[in-house]
Amino acid sequence: MTFLTLSKIQKSFGAVQVVRDFDMTIEKGEFVSFLGPSGCGKTTVLRMIAGFESPSGGEISIDGRSQANLKPNQRNIGMVFQAYALFPNMNVAENVAFGLKVAGKPKAEIDARVNEMLGLIKLDHLADRYPYQMSGGQQQRVALARALAPKPQVLLLDEPLSALDAKIRVSLREEIRMIQQQLGITTVFVTHDQEEALSISDRIVVMNGGRADQIGSPFEIYNRPATRFVASFVGTLNLIEAKVIDPAANRIAIGDQAITLREPLGAVKAGDTVSLALRPEAGSIAEGAKGDTALTGKVVSSNFLGSVIRTRMKVGDAVISFDMFNAPGLSPPAVGETVTLRFTASDLLIIRE
Amino acid sequence: MKTNRLLAWVAIAIGVVYFIVPLIGTFEFSLRMRRGEYSFDAYQSVFSDMQFRATFGYSMLMAFFTIIFGILLVVPTAYWVRLRLPQIRPVVEFITLLPLVIPAIVIVFGYLRLYNSSSFIPLTNSTSGTNALLMLSYITLSLPYMYRAIDTAMRSIDVATLTEAAESLGARWPTIMFRCIFPNVMSGVLSGAFITFAIVMGEFTMAALLNRPAFGPYLQLVGANKAYEPSALAIIAFAITWLSMGLLQLVSRLQKTAPRKA
């Protein structure tokens, strides 16, 4: 059931177009992340949904109702800002109560709802604190409770975690996801952190230069990137240039090693160059590793990253990284050593813009 | 948003009318001295008045001394409070704000009783004593502005580190004060100085009650006796204020753009 529809949204600031042909539908109760580099227009789209900016073209509708003529305070949307934006002159309980109070709800109902919300974010004991007396993580949880208290139809979060430190970021994002699922609220979450987007979203929109490059589940986005941009932006990725040997047989060569691709090459001729993508975690150099394809190269570096060891090897002109899990007793390959990387041919993706 | 901007323009328009009309009115009035045509006669009359020159010069001189002694009093104090006695900061700040609370006329009333000819420090007995008292009263009046300006400038430099660095190089305290601290808080000192200048040039109460031939009482006298000269004087006074505030802004702008020397 489609709940939030963005159709052909355009937005220009003066002569600069920052959002183009943005098209998507979001289901009721879905958690969608907008992922993309700084300046790609994520915030702008979010602010158009909230009503702080009006689109230069296209239409936004929520639950079948066009939002074009609605002001932000008529839309019944919850929003969480990057910099918390709690009202400094109100304590936690008053902040959470604000939306209900301006809606003229009776006091008993407000109190009950505030308690329920504070319970939800587990901050009952801080109801009397003022924003300056709380940590960033606590403030952001209050901001979440404040946004949820009036039971909005859509929840918008604009990089709510980016001002927090790494540990809190992880625990809070899980908390947000849990609360979202518990309430079943339709949510749009803006981030430029791919791990964040991958870990908590139902679907991800990867944005680039004001456009949605790809929309899909985290699994699809990660494993089947549709464009070179998506492939390079999400996860670490080897981008390898290869020479076509025999288009009919899907044969290509990396350096002087020929391999057969699973995916059809399409309209190319022998001697053309194609771009291939391979995730570092797709292959292994262990003895007896599985895989129908192998590449042999010389190790140029090997970095210990904690749970994984990232090794780079040279095959012809191409440098290919691969990861192996750390284990006691495992000896990382030495620089200069010759190793053979085995992987499944279908993990090698052809990137065509 | 549209209505917002409209309201903003309306507010500004009201402000402009309120502030510009009296200035235009004053200027127009100052030109009316010659019957039937506009002329600068009033200005000529003002500038050729010996009294004008004398009182203006007197107030300039007073402003000069007030600024010098005010700086000598405030800079070391602000420095010392920041460096050694941060705990009494609130007290010092409170004192510096007192002149905004106690009306000037009350303060000078107190002076007249405390330092008159029959008191233990008979400052008003001699002309030089009265001049000194007037200068001290001007320092009092400008204290809130002077202290704030200098203290703000000091906040932006790290007084403690600067002092330690100088001490480690073997500098003695006059050297520290005049070579390290003063140059670094120059912007604050100058802002304070310009405000003080504006205050002293226009001040009336203190000078009138201490019976000194300053510019303020002269203005009042002209106002009571002449028709067109007061407007000319008001325009001149406004120009002086504008000049000192303009210099003040210039200094603070230069300060912002100038690279900070270590």
Added chain:
Amino acid sequence: MNTANLIDRRKIVDWLGIAPFMIFAFMFLILPTLYLVTGAFFNPAGEFTFKNIADLAHPTILSAYWISIKVSVASSLGGAVIGFMLAWAVVLGGLPSWIRSGLLTFSGVASNFAGVPLAFAFIATLGRTGLVTLLLREWFGFNLYGTGFNLLSFLGLTITYMFFQIPLMVLILTPALDGLKKEWREASEILGASTWQYWRMIGLPILWPSLMGTTLLLFANAFGAIATAYALTGSSLNIVPILLYAQIRGDVLHNPNLGYALALGMIVITGLSNVLYIWLRSRAERWQK
């Protein structure tokens, strides 16, 4: 023993450092004030008495206080309201930025343009032969002074005082309005609040300390001002500073100690406005660092 000595010496040096300032403040700020305050409770013969204070109830004196308070309240409230509007217009009204810098520069000048010249300016504008008075008559056939308006009255003085009150407010409120974060506005809006609700529940409470503080400062400012009023009206307008001025000059009250009481009354009123400010501020500071 030795170290204790050193510490003591250091402490003494510390205090010596601000001795000049303290001596200055004591001699030229605190002592003169105390002298008047205590003097208010003695009669010329040096006996303790409340008579001076009681004598303040004389109709002339009472009405002087009353007019002073009225003018100060009106000009500070007027200054606060108009100053707030102007500061709001340049910070949040979406005006071009040169208007902002122009207004701030002008306010810096106008807030210091007080005293005698200010009186001249208003006489030249709104006096009997002032420009506005003449233009109103010639262009609109409107006789300003026919309506009972008088520059030397409560209304005239209030309008004149506002010339320096408004700019002061603008100077202090502009940075305060800059401190209102855009996100607060947006957060309240998306939670369903109207513009009015935003200002009532968030904007004004946050601005309250600076708004209130400045208004009380303006009040004290106007209450103690004498030069403008004196130049405007000579001693014909009966306000406290002018009464005190006349008393200092010529003992018009025929009792020097009553003059002290008059001064004490002024200190009490400006002092009270500051106590009020500090109290309001501490209430507001519940939510501040």
